[in-house]
Amino acid sequence: MIEKHSTAVWKGTLKDGAGKLTTQSGTISDLPYTFATRFEGAKGSNPEELIGAAHAGCYAMFLSALMSGEGIVPERIEATSTIGLDPTTEGGPTVKTAHLVVRVKAPAEEAKVLELAEKAKAGCPISKLLNAKVTMEVAVG
Template identity: 45%
Template structure:
């Protein structure tokens, strides 16, 4: 399976702007720029897209783990907070992706839930590709 996306950029790094598009059409010339990345201008940025990818990948991995263990979630809500920090030697690096999962899963005990959440955090493909610290805060909700 191969998934594709495209980036177009015009101008300098600080004053230029670009757009991102995905083959599925979900992103269609979505604007990004220095201001959408480092300030609060509307648009997206690579770190936000990585956070969405990690949250989605992890949550789906939890759902599959639950299914294999005989459980069905009423709801899984995940936030991924990706940290962009200065890198040694200049530039920036993704240093961390902090996953926060809140789940409603009938009939599961806390130990089994933690086991399945940890396995999903370690084994979802996005977690495997990240060269960053990944943390997980997983809680069952009533």
């Protein structure tokens, strides 16, 4: 089993405190985040955008793998994942949705790309991880 980790360090209260995120690889190191960056739209990072980045990256790789398995070499796959956090959920904020917007440029019939895109949405390991409604829009060309 491949295992990767990230670390969060939080200091202070929820609203007045601050945290820093660091990934095992060191690509992200001491990335700051606060209540304001997560819930109030302040400039800066938050866990949901990092989940979105993981989802988009995983999806693009998985779609590429499926296309390659069909002999299709994609020129470009651009995936954006928007994570929806409902801060008013009883029991605490809850991630409720993940919406993929995908643009694919590949030498293949549109119907085939759309079929593989749906398979990738269902099979992407991060899609499977999310206990949320995962939706998607795909553009070919």
